[in-house]
Amino acid sequence: MMLNLFDQFATPQILGLPLILIAMLFPTLFTPKTLRTTPNRTTAIQKWFTSTLTKQLMLPLNKPGHTWSLPLLSLFFYLLLINILGLLPYTFTPTTQLALNLGLAVPFWLMTILVGLRNQPTDALAHLLPTGTPIPLIPALIIIETISLLIRPIALGVRLTANLTAGHLLMQLISSATLALIPMSKTLSLLTLITLALLSILEMAVALIQAYVFVLLITLYLQENT
Template identity: 40%
Template sequence: MMTSLFSIFEPSSSLLNLPFNWLSCLFGLLFIPYLFWITPSRWSLLWTKITSALHNEFKNVLTQNQKSTSLVFVSLFSFIVFNNSLGLLPYIFTSTSHLVLTLSLSLPLWLVLMIFGWLNHTQHMFAHLVPQGTPPILMPFMVLIETTSNIIRPLTLAVRLAANMMAGHLLITLMSGVGPSLGYFAIIALTLSQILLLLLESAVAVIQSYVFAILSALFTSEIN
């Protein structure tokens, strides 16, 4: 039962047992040509408005010298939300439910920010370890706490995204597995609950993408 339950998160496909399921990360590229149509579609216009709103949102979070990097976080949001949404479709691998992918997004970004911050804003990075107004006796403990919280930031970003995507898919799989043993009215109730759960997962897919991108932008704003 557990093997079949977690098989939806198995990267290896049935073809020669190779990890072809990771190719689902490239499915988002199929949506790019819509942006270059002579007459834009309603979906492309909607997506343009969403990205413009996100661009303005990230610019408000970032400092004056970092506003040009807001496009990086818009692209990060777009990549994650495409993978989260495509994972809700049948027979499509949910790549963002794996720490391999989420850590590949958060860890390099965190490393770049730390290297840039400590090389170019060393005094500010040291000052950030001790909040203003901290009593002298508590300063060593605050340095330890702030250092630990800073180190685990990429892990918390990765685990938050992967855990939320995995939990919803497991719940949908568990509920669908009891369908054959239910009666007629129970099947109707199960179908309605599955539809509501799918709508909830669609909202979670967008919210978690936004949370990942906005927290990354907040971390960026702290180094300058």
């Protein structure tokens, strides 16, 4: 029986219910339901990480843009938990689905555009035409800038999908090679197993980085409209 490497990205179903819905709701189990009043090492590390991340994300924004800190932080932690939980055995990674990533990218991108059109419509529309443009090039540049503006959410979704898909495929290939090399050479099989362990650590870093890049790009889009 031939193994299709892309079967791992097909949404599994049980009794006709797509498991992607369960996978999307699973991170809520890891969110605290009550706040601890007594500080400990865990809460101190969480507070430090959250405050550092907030400073990094809000650094490009002016003061009115800081009101976006809570939804952007929530989006980051949601993507981070989904990406990391998808690395566990017998699990499914919803962020390998382009439809889900576009479903997250398009509303946030659209909100940045609407904020710019509401607060500073002149400056928001001025981004479509660079200053000092020769008059004969104005129609072409407006079309190009409009296309580049509309393609932003697609780039957000495709970037997240492609990076996670590539990592999962590489892990699948190396794990298959590890099992295939066991009867032939125990040494080579052990080396590929070590490579797989190192790649798993790298994928955890990629899960963190991709969630951060996704949210950071949204803050950069928001910077142009606040």
